[in-house]
Amino acid sequence: MVEKTVTRRFLSHRIATFLGDLSASATGKMIIVGLILVLFFFFLAIFAPIISPFNPIHAAGKGFLAPNHKFWFGTDNLGRDMLSRVIYGTRIALMISFLSVAMASIIGVPLGLMAGYVGKLFDRIMTMIMDSIYAFPGLILAIAIAAMLGPGVINISIAITVVYVPTYYRVVRNQVTSLKNELFVEGARAIGAKNRTILSRYIFPSTFPSIVVIMAMNLADAIMTEAGLSYLGLGIAPPTPDWGYDLNNGQRFLLQNDWWMVLFPGLAIILIVLGFSLLGEGLNEYLNPNIGERR
Amino acid sequence: MSSLKYYVITRILLAIPMMLILLTIVFFVLRIMPGDPVTAILGPKAPPEVVKQMRANLGLNDPIAVQYVKYLGKLLIGDMGRSTLTERPVLTEILERFPATVELTLYAMVVAILIGIFWGSEAARRYDKITDITARSYAIIVYSIPVFWFGMMMQLIFGVNLHWLPVSGRISPMMEPTSITRLYLVDALITGNWESLWNAFRHILLPGTTLGIVISSIFVRMVRGNMLLTMNMDFVKAARARGIKERAVVYRHALKNAFVPILTIMGLQFALLLAGAVLTETTFSWPGIGSYLVMKIRYRDFAAIQGSIVFIAFFIIVVSILIDVINAWIDPRIRY
Amino acid sequence: MGRDANTLLELEQLRVYYNLRHGIVKAVDGISFTMKEKETIGLVGESGCGKSTLGLALMKILPSTVTMMGRLHFDGEDIISKSEKEMQSIRGSKITMIFQDPMTSLNPVMKVKDHFIEMIRTHIPKISEEEAMSMAAKALTAVGISESRLNEYPFEFSGGMRQRVMIALGLVLNPKLVIADEPTTSLDVNVQAQIIELIKELKRKFNMSMLLITHDLGVVAELADRIIVMYAGHIMEISDAIELYESPKHPYTKALLHSIPNTIIEDMDLSYIPGSPPNLISPPKGCRFAPRCDKAMKICREKEPPLFDVNGAKVKCWLYGDKE
Numbered sequence A: 001m002v003e004k005t006v007t008r009r010f011l012s013h014r015i016a017t018f019l020g021d022l023s024a025s026a027t028g029k030m031i032i033v034g035l036i037l038v039l040f041f042f043f044l045a046i047f048a049p050i051i052s053p054f055n056p057i058h059a060a061g062k063g064f065l066a067p068n069h070k071f072w073f074g075t076d077n078l079g080r081d082m083l084s085r086v087i088y089g090t091r092i093a094l095m096i097s098f099l100s101v102a103m104a105s106i107i108g109v110p111l112g113l114m115a116g117y118v119g120k121l122f123d124r125i126m127t128m129i130m131d132s133i134y135a136f137p138g139l140i141l142a143i144a145i146a147a148m149l150g151p152g153v154i155n156i157s158i159a160i161t162v163v164y165v166p167t168y169y170r171v172v173r174n175q176v177t178s179l180k181n182e183l184f185v186e187g188a189r190a191i192g193a194k195n196r197t198i199l200s201r202y203i204f205p206s207t208f209p210s211i212v213v214i215m216a217m218n219l220a221d222a223i224m225t226e227a228g229l230s231y232l233g234l235g236i237a238p239p240t241p242d243w244g245y246d247l248n249n250g251q252r253f254l255l256q257n258d259w260w261m262v263l264f265p266g267l268a269i270i271l272i273v274l275g276f277s278l279l280g281e282g283l284n285e286y287l288n289p290n291i292g293e294r295r
Numbered sequence B: 001m002s003s004l005k006y007y008v009i010t011r012i013l014l015a016i017p018m019m020l021i022l023l024t025i026v027f028f029v030l031r032i033m034p035g036d037p038v039t040a041i042l043g044p045k046a047p048p049e050v051v052k053q054m055r056a057n058l059g060l061n062d063p064i065a066v067q068y069v070k071y072l073g074k075l076l077i078g079d080m081g082r083s084t085l086t087e088r089p090v091l092t093e094i095l096e097r098f099p100a101t102v103e104l105t106l107y108a109m110v111v112a113i114l115i116g117i118f119w120g121s122e123a124a125r126r127y128d129k130i131t132d133i134t135a136r137s138y139a140i141i142v143y144s145i146p147v148f149w150f151g152m153m154m155q156l157i158f159g160v161n162l163h164w165l166p167v168s169g170r171i172s173p174m175m176e177p178t179s180i181t182r183l184y185l186v187d188a189l190i191t192g193n194w195e196s197l198w199n200a201f202r203h204i205l206l207p208g209t210t211l212g213i214v215i216s217s218i219f220v221r222m223v224r225g226n227m228l229l230t231m232n233m234d235f236v237k238a239a240r241a242r243g244i245k246e247r248a249v250v251y252r253h254a255l256k257n258a259f260v261p262i263l264t265i266m267g268l269q270f271a272l273l274l275a276g277a278v279l280t281e282t283t284f285s286w287p288g289i290g291s292y293l294v295m296k297i298r299y300r301d302f303a304a305i306q307g308s309i310v311f312i313a314f315f316i317i318v319v320s321i322l323i324d325v326i327n328a329w330i331d332p333r334i335r336y
Numbered sequence C: 001m002g003r004d005a006n007t008l009l010e011l012e013q014l015r016v017y018y019n020l021r022h023g024i025v026k027a028v029d030g031i032s033f034t035m036k037e038k039e040t041i042g043l044v045g046e047s048g049c050g051k052s053t054l055g056l057a058l059m060k061i062l063p064s065t066v067t068m069m070g071r072l073h074f075d076g077e078d079i080i081s082k083s084e085k086e087m088q089s090i091r092g093s094k095i096t097m098i099f100q101d102p103m104t105s106l107n108p109v110m111k112v113k114d115h116f117i118e119m120i121r122t123h124i125p126k127i128s129e130e131e132a133m134s135m136a137a138k139a140l141t142a143v144g145i146s147e148s149r150l151n152e153y154p155f156e157f158s159g160g161m162r163q164r165v166m167i168a169l170g171l172v173l174n175p176k177l178v179i180a181d182e183p184t185t186s187l188d189v190n191v192q193a194q195i196i197e198l199i200k201e202l203k204r205k206f207n208m209s210m211l212l213i214t215h216d217l218g219v220v221a222e223l224a225d226r227i228i229v230m231y232a233g234h235i236m237e238i239s240d241a242i243e244l245y246e247s248p249k250h251p252y253t254k255a256l257l258h259s260i261p262n263t264i265i266e267d268m269d270l271s272y273i274p275g276s277p278p279n280l281i282s283p284p285k286g287c288r289f290a291p292r293c294d295k296a297m298k299i300c301r302e303k304e305p306p307l308f309d310v311n312g313a314k315v316k317c318w319l320y321g322d323k324e
Helices: A002-009 A011-024 A026-046 A082-118 A120-135 A138-149 A153-179 A183-190 A195-231 A243-251 A260-287 B002-032 B037-042 B048-057 B064-076 B090-125 B130-143 B147-161 B184-191 B194-231 B234-241 B246-283 B289-298 B302-330 C051-059 C084-090 C112-123 C129-142 C147-151 C159-171 C189-206 C217-223 C241-246 C251-259 C298-302
Strands: C007-020 C023-036 C040-044 C066-074 C095-098 C177-181 C209-214 C226-231 C234-240 C308-310 C313-315
Touching: A026 A082, A026 A260, A082 A120, A082 A153, A082 A195, A082 A243, A082 A260, A120 A153, A120 B002, A138 A153, A138 A195, A138 B002, A138 B246, A138 B289, A138 B302, A153 A195, A183 A195, A195 A243, A195 A260, A195 B246, A243 A260, A243 B147, A260 B130, A260 B147, B002 B064, B002 B302, B037 B048, B090 B130, B090 B184, B090 B194, B090 B246, B090 B289, B090 B302, B130 B194, B147 B194, B147 B246, B184 B194, B194 B246, B234 B246, B234 C095, B246 B289, B246 B302, B246 C112, B289 B302, C007 C051, C007 C209, C023 C051, C023 C209, C023 C234, C040 C051, C040 C217, C051 C066, C051 C095, C051 C177, C051 C209, C095 C159, C112 C129, C112 C147, C112 C159, C129 C147, C129 C159, C159 C189, C189 C217, C209 C217, C217 C241, C226 C241, C226 C251, C234 C241, C234 C251
Parallel strands: C040 C209, C040 C226, C095 C177, C177 C209
Antiparallel strands: C007 C023, C007 C066, C226 C234, C234 C313, C308 C313
C-alpha cells in the first residue's frame, strides 16, 4: 500500500515506470529511440543560435578545412563552419516537413472522409485521381511542381504536399468505407444523428490512430524528399543552410577527397529520418498490433 | 495458355484510363500551377513582347480545353514537341537516354531482389532470432539513407580513395559495343565484346549497387512480412509434415506463394526505384532520363520537362502491366 | 519396460510446453499410452485441450519455443532425441499427417502431381519421374480420383476431393502411422460420411495404424478401436471404443457424450458442459476438470487423481479409486 501512494505522488516516478514498461518490448524500444532522436533535432532547431559555434552564413575561417578542434565538422569551400550549417539545417528540414505534412493531411483527410462516406461517383473519380498520383514517383512529381513554382519554403512545401495528399486520402477513405456500415455508426444513424455529426463524432476518431502513424512516416519521407529537391538545386535559395544544398555543394569537391562536406549533412538526414521512421514504425505496431506480426 | 493471353489483353485495356488520368494530371500540374511556363523559361524580367511571342509559339493563348485536346492528340502520334534548347524532338532525345535508365534500374532491381529475397526469407525463417533482428534493423536504417549521399560515399571510398572503380558515366569513350539493344551490358555480351562488357560493368557497379541497396531495404521488409504470413499457412505445415526439407519448404513452398503479393508491392516500388534513379543518375552523371530531366529543369526547357514526365508515367504503367502478367503466370488462380 | 513385438508407439509422461513471454503453457502435461500396430486410436477432447499439439509433437513439427520432455518411442526409435534431419526422413514416409482444412493444406501454386513427385523424391531420391508418377496415380486411384487429374491445380478440386488428395498424399509411401487431425471437421455433412467410409476402406486395404484426433465423438465411434479422452493436457480416460460408448466412466466423458446430438445414449437430453477449460499456464491444483465437474469432491480440488483401472479401462477420477 505504501508503495502505491508513493507511485501516485511522484509524476516522475510514474513516467519512469511507464518508460520502464515501454522499454521492455521491442516496439517500446523503437518508440523511445525514435522519440529521443526527434527531440534531439527539435532541440537543435530551437536553440540553433545558442548551440552553433559560428554564423552559418558567413565565413568563419579558411575554406576547405578538414575537421579540427576549432571546426569540428570542418569548413566548406567558402570557409563556413559545417557544424553550424548542419545545426541550422535542422530548421529548414523540420519546417518544410511539418508544413507539408500538415497541409497534406488537412487536404487529404477531409477528402478521404467525404469520398468514403458519400461514395458513388464522387468517390470513384476521387479515388481514380488519387490512385494515379499515388502510383507516380513522388519525387519526380515534386520535381515537376518545384521546377514550375521556383525555390522557397512555401513552394517546396506545396510540391511535397501534393505528393502526400493521396496517402492520407487512401487510408482514411478505405477505413471510412469499412466503418460506415459498422454497428456503432448504424446506431448513431438510427437515433437520428446528422451526417456531419456521424463523421466528426463517430468515424473520424476511429481513423485517428492510422493518421498519426502515417504522419510520423510521412515526416521521414518529406525530409528525404526535401533533401532530394535541394540536392537537385530545386530547394531553398542559398545561402540559407540546408542539408540537401550542402550535399550538392560538397559533391563538387568530392574528387579532391573533401569528405567532411558531404559526410555530416548526410548523417544528419539519416538520423532525423531514422528518428521519425522508428517513431512511426513503433507507433504502428503499438496502435495496430496485429499488422505484420504473427501470433 | 489462351486464358493468359486473354488476361494480358484485358489488363492492357484497363491501363488506358489510368494513363489518361496521369497525362491529364501532368498537363494540369504544369499548366495550372501559379508558375507560368513562359516566365519559367524566360525568367520574370523578360520584355513583354518576347513573352507574348513565346506564348503564341507554345499555343498558350488557346483556351485550356483546346490546349489539352491538342496535347493529347500530339501525344497519340508520339509528338512531344521540340526541346527549346536543342530544337530536337523531345521524344528522340528521351529515347536516346532511355536505355541507360533501363539498364540502371534493371541492375538495381536485381540487386534489390536478391538482397530482399535472401534476407527477407532468412529473417522469416529465423523469426525473432538474431538474423531477423539484423534484417529488420538493416531495413529501417538503410531506408533512412538518402540515395545520393550513399552514392557519394561509395564514390569517395571506391573511386577517390581506393581507385577501384570509375565514379561517373556509363562506359569509357570509344568503348561502346555494337548497338543492338542499346543496353551496353547485353550488347557486349551478345557480341562477345569482353573488354566492353568489363568496362560497362565497372561503370554500373557503383550507381547500380547504390540504388539497389537503398531499394533493398523495402524489399527485405516486404519479403519478410509476406513470408511470415505464408509460413503460418496450413500448406507449409502440411509440407513439413510430408518430410520436405526445410530449405525447400521456405524457398519452394512459402516463397513461391509469397511471391504474388511481393511482386505486386515491388511493382508499386518501381515508382520509388525510378525516383531513386533520378537522384542516382545525377550523382553519377549517368546519362539516363533522370539526369536528362534534371538538366532540362536547370535550362528551363519546358517541352523536355513535360515530355520526360509523360514518358516516365508511360514507363511506369507498362511496368505495372508487366508485373501483373508475371503474377498471372505464377499464380494460375489469377488468370481464371 | 519391455516392448511387445507389435508395439508401434509408446508414450510415457510426455510433456510439451510452450515457452511464451507471459508464462509456460503446459499444452501436453504428462501423457502415457501405447499403440499397437494396425490399431486405430481416437484422441478426443475440446479444442485447446492439447490434442493437436500432441499430434504435432509425434512428428516434432512444433515452433522453436516448444520444449518436449518424457519418453516418446515410435517403432522402437526415440523421437525426442532425433535431429531435425532425421525427423525429415521419418515425416511423410513412416508417419504422415492429414490436416483439418483441405482447402488450405495444398500449395495453391503447385499442381497436384508436383505435390506427389516432390514428396516421393524427397524420400526416395533415386526414383525416376515415371515411377514416381505411377506411384502417385496408384495412390490417387485408391482414394477414388481419376489419375487424369494429376495435372490439375488444387483450386480445381472441391473440398472433399482435396481431402482425398491429402489422404492419397499421406498414404503414397505406405506409412506405419497416419495422424489424422480433424480430417472431416471442415467438410459438408454428406462429404464427411464419404471420407469416413474411405478411411475405413483404406484402413482395411493398407493395414495402417491411425491416430484420429477429433472433438467429434461421432467420427471416432465409426473408426476407432480405442479412445483416449483428453482434457487440459491430461488423459481423463482410456477405454475400448464400444466400452466407452456403452458405459462412460469419467464425468467429463459422460458430459462429452451428452453434449453431442444424435448420441448413442438416446434417453438423455442434449446438454452442455458449464464453464470453460482452465488456463494452461496455471492449471488448477488437483483434478483439472474439478471446477466444472458436478460430482467434484473435496479431494478432487486438492490432489491430482492417478489413472485407475476400471474394468479394463483407465480413468483419472477419484470416483473410482482409493482416496487413501
